[in-house]
Amino acid sequence: MFKEKVILITGSTQGIGKRTACRLAEQGAIIIINSRSSDKVEKTVAEFTDHGFTVFGISGDVSDYLFCQEMRKQIISHYGRIDVLICNAAIAVEGTIADSSSRTIELATRTNVHGSIYPAMALMDDLTATKGSILFISSIAGIVGLPGFAMYSCTKKAIFSVAESMKNEVVDRCVFIGVCLPDFTENEDSKQIMTINGELKTLVKRNGIKTVTLDRTAKCIIRQLKSKRFLYFTSLRGRFMYEFYRFFPRLLLFAMKIKRKQFMK
Ligand SMILES: NC(=O)c1ccc[n+]([C@@H]2O[C@H](COP(=O)([O-])OP(=O)(O)OC[C@H]3O[C@@H](n4cnc5c(N)ncnc54)[C@H](OP(=O)(O)O)[C@@H]3O)[C@@H](O)[C@H]2O)c1
Helix, strand or coil: CCCCCEEECCCCCCCHHHHHHHHCCCCCCCCCCCCCCCHHHHHHHHHHCCCCCCCCEEEECCCHHHHHHHHHHHHHHHHHHCEEECCCCEEEECEECCCHHHHHHHHHHHHHHHHHHHHHHHHHHHHHHHCCEEEEEEEEEHHHCCCCEEHHHHHHHHHHHHHHHHHHHHHHHEEEEEEEECCEEEECCCEEEEEECCCCCEEECCCCCCCCCHHHHHHHHHHHHHHHHCCCECCCCHHHHHHHHHCCCCCCCCHHHHHHHHHEE
């Protein structure tokens, strides 16, 4: 199904994006690797090439619309088309609203919201031409506002809402829009999180939180692309949380209140 499909995965030099890229490349897709660090892009492209995959790297910041337009030009001049866009690049953000600096609020919004919308805007006409797909990667943190991770939840809920609007906006264009809500997933050692001052620090391993493997998350993303289901979860916990919030929002908010110390420590 993905043989020779041109697939751009933003933020694909590590973690969920990279594992998904690898699994899609194994199925014959032409993968476009992206992240801000040109070193990481070059290293990932070299790794994929060594495996015999067809891959092309474009380094740059997807929260910059001019870069997204430039990225589009490069993809179209290389391959003449694009079939799938996975808006995966994002940054984890910690801290309460009261403690956060305005810099954190702005950077989190730019990276996670603008950084998902701009690639979709830049590539929409090309995806219309191929009747392609756009998959947004949100999070179970986008179901209910987590205490101590307000901006992360806020931006991931925003992405869910963007996907809901776009799903109906693009009906006449025949572009598939989906949103995936991964559960806590195992992290690369290099995963970073934004602090209340807008700085990045390495995320220490989460203790006491059950995580989903990178492989399972990648498989779920690929299954969602195949089945064209609008909403997809990578765990039963995610599905349960979503349904529970739909029917008993006050109860879930109450559960968050009880658990707040665990989240805010
Ligand atoms: N890990 C989890 O537990 C979990 C759970 C639910 C949802 N998610 C979501 O899944 C996605 C991937 O998460 P992950 O844990 O795999 O992330 P990660 O390990 O932190 O990797 C993020 C990737 O995005 C790139 N990136 C960050 N900002 C960028 C920007 N402005 N422009 C281009 N690339 C950028 C990073 O590389 P550079 O630094 O080189 O730019 C990196 O390649 C995110 O949307 C995240 O919110 C993750």
